[in-house]
Amino acid sequence: MSKNAAQVIIEVLESAGVKHVYGVVGDTLNHITDAISKSSIQWVHTRHEEVGAFAAGAESYMSGVLAGCAGSCGPGSLHLINGVFEAHRNHAPLIVIASQLDTMSLGLDMPQDVDFKTVFSDCSVFCEQIYNAEQARRIAVLACQAAISKRGPAVIILPVDISNTEVKDSVPYSVHFPNPVRRPSDDELKEIVSIIAQGKKVGIYAGAGCQGAHDLLVTLAAKIKAPIAHTSRAKDFVEYDNPYNVGMTGLLGVHSGFHMMTDCDTLLLLGADFAWGQFYPQHAKIVQIDRDASRLGRRHPVTLGLEGDVVASLEALIPLLQERTDDSFLKECLEERKKTEGTLLAEEEIGHGSVIHPQYLTSLLSKYADDDAILAADTGTSMVWALRHFKTNGKRRTMVSLRHATMANAMPQALGLKKTYPNRQVISLSGDGGLAMLMGDLLTIHQENLPIKIVVVNNGALDFVEMEMKTEGLLNNYTDLKNPSFAKIAEAVGLKGFEVLKAVDLDQAVQDFLAHPGPALLDVHTNRYELVFPPNITATNVVGMAAYSVKALLGGRYRDVEGVVENTVENLKNKFL
Numbered sequence: 077m078s079k080n081a082a083q084v085i086i087e088v089l090e091s092a093g094v095k096h097v098y099g100v101v102g103d104t105l106n107h108i109t110d111a112i113s114k115s116s117i118q119w120v121h122t123r124h125e126e127v128g129a130f131a132a133g134a135e136s137y138m139s140g141v142l143a144g145c146a147g148s149c150g151p152g153s154l155h156l157i158n159g160v161f162e163a164h165r166n167h168a169p170l171i172v173i174a175s176q177l178d179t180m181s182l183g184l185d186m187p188q189d190v191d192f193k194t195v196f197s198d199c200s201v202f203c204e205q206i207y208n209a210e211q212a213r214r215i216a217v218l219a220c221q222a223a224i225s226k227r228g229p230a231v232i233i234l235p236v237d238i239s240n241t242e243v244k245d246s247v248p249y250s251v252h253f254p255n256p257v258r259r260p261s262d263d264e265l266k267e268i269v270s271i272i273a274q275g276k277k278v279g280i281y282a283g284a285g286c287q288g289a290h291d292l293l294v295t296l297a298a299k300i301k302a303p304i305a306h307t308s309r310a311k312d313f314v315e316y317d318n319p320y321n322v323g324m325t326g327l328l329g330v331h332s333g334f335h336m337m338t339d340c341d342t343l344l345l346l347g348a349d350f351a352w353g354q355f356y357p358q359h360a361k362i363v364q365i366d367r368d369a370s371r372l373g374r375r376h377p378v379t380l381g382l383e384g385d386v387v388a389s390l391e392a393l394i395p396l397l398q399e400r401t402d403d404s405f406l407k408e409c410l411e412e413r414k415k416t417e418g419t420l421l422a423e424e425e426i427g428h429g430s431v432i433h434p435q436y437l438t439s440l441l442s443k444y445a446d447d448d449a450i451l452a453a454d455t456g457t458s459m460v461w462a463l464r465h466f467k468t469n470g471k472r473r474t475m476v477s478l479r480h481a482t483m484a485n486a487m488p489q490a491l492g493l494k495k496t497y498p499n500r501q502v503i504s505l506s507g508d509g510g511l512a513m514l515m516g517d518l519l520t521i522h523q524e525n526l527p528i529k530i531v532v533v534n535n536g537a538l539d540f541v542e543m544e545m546k547t548e549g550l551l552n553n554y555t556d557l558k559n560p561s562f563a564k565i566a567e568a569v570g571l572k573g574f575e576v577l578k579a580v581d582l583d584q585a586v587q588d589f590l591a592h593p594g595p596a597l598l599d600v601h602t603n604r605y606e607l608v609f610p611p612n613i614t615a616t617n618v619v620g621m622a623a624y625s626v627k628a629l630l631g632g633r634y635r636d637v638e639g640v641v642e643n644t645v646e647n648l649k650n651k652f653l
Contacts (some may be wrong), residue, residue, distance in 0.1 A: 129159020150188025285347015
């Protein structure tokens with residue numbers, strides 16, 4: 077039976093485990109979608125290609141299994157770019173099919189002619205055009221192999237005339253799934269043991285590379301009496317059932333994590349590529365283990381940099397370590413953790429009247445969500461509340477755009493996660509600005525009949541941007557959002573809408589919302605003046621906010637200053653009293 081190049085590519089994707097391809101159909105993509113319709117792969121028809129790329133990247137990131145997205149020539153595939161960048165920064169394996177004009181039209185300045193190889197080169201681990209239909213299987217296999225092995229997006233550029241060309245397909249290229257064991261050498265492990273033995277205040281900083289290493293981390297910490305701080309992306313793998321956990325550090329982190337990182341004299345940096353050098357210890361010996369040796373020492377100087385997967389490395393290292401008896405630094409850090417937990421708990425208290433604190437909202441989601449729920453949160457304050465107030469337990473997962481920090485990620489990622497895990501509860505904690513950007517794909521949720529739960533943190537502002545302005549001593553400008561009733565919009569497109577204006581009504585509303593059997597949206601009018609306090613307040617922060625307050629008062633923005641002052645006083649009381 078004869079096959080065209082499009083059919084061969086889809087056969088390769090099937091063999092590589094692809095279950096879903098997301099996108100918008102159109103002209104140059106038609107032979108690909110025709111081939112998908114005859115395969116085991118499901119096409120997910122989004123209303124915007126960016127949503128499709130976000131959804132596919134989320135599926136790949138969370139499941140570890142290849143997913144795909146596709147676009148038509150010109151604008152269609154260009155719309156994929158932001159979601160592809162998100163997958164690239166997340167190291168998520170992803171197949172991108174960028175369909176192209178016919179080969180006779182390329183290079184002639186024809187309408188919709190775009191040089192996709194240039195466009196996608198910065199956000200992919202593989203990007204090649206098929207120039208001859210007989211290359212279809214080989215290029216598709218190379219793309220899948222690169223996505224799997226290099227952990228990132230692989231782009232196949234497919235001219236439309238080639239996609240419909242019949243091929244012999246006689247050479248059996250196939251995709252492989254290697255699972256190597258990587259760890260430092262025995263001599264390198266002995267160096268780690270020596271450095272730890274010399275330390276007086278030993279700490280562990282765990283990153284996303286610690287997935288699957290929870291029990292080993294706890295065993296390691298118990299043996300060397302070390303507190304464990306973690307990156308935001310490692311939250312799901314580290315914080316639960318962990319008596320040594322002291323929380324996150326960084327701008328989104330908490331004081332106890334910051335304290336450990338600041339005060340330790342020896343640090344084990346495990347599977348972490350945390351970008352902000354100012355949050356690393358300035359005078360400690362640092363041992364870094366990472367599966368990608370090119371990342372060693374690139375964020376902050378390290379004493380010893382080694383290549384290895386965290387699980388295999390700890391399995392080899394732990395038996396070589398001597399049991400430590402001095403636990404004074406551990407006790408000190410755990411005491412700081414207790415204080416931090418008290419502050420976080422105080423932030424979760426119910427507000428008064430129409431003041432709804434987003435921390436309280438997130439704590440209710442944490443309280444009533446399923447034990448294996450998945451929460452995607454928008455960039456901005458929504459991700460801060462998710463990271464600080466949504467509890468994990470070893471089965472729950474969270475997803476935020478930390479490395480790319482794009483707006484509008486949560487709802488599209490929730491869409492992909494629900495397609496991947498149809499029997500798990502999936503919640504999107506969306507900002508009002510973020511949801512509005514890609515709100516058209518609420519229609520996709522309805523069309524695909526996906527019972528996603530969307531929570532809108534509706535504070536009428538781009539509030540994280542406002543805080544950035546205020547801490548720099550600037551007046552906030554152009555951040556106001558004149559929002560509609562998101563609940564009514566949800567109802568109009570086929571979702572169940574809930575709306576909450578008073579704090580006293582929120583608890584029951586969250587329960588009813590999560591219990592609703594179909595897709596639903598909860599529109600919560602939260603406090604606009606809620607501040608995100610960093611783990612360590614600096615003089616620069618104080619001076620910046622003071623300068624903003626003076627300018628706001630002189631400009632007649634009395635209510636804005638009043639709201640900021642009220643929230644600041646309340647947070648300082650929670651922190652110090």
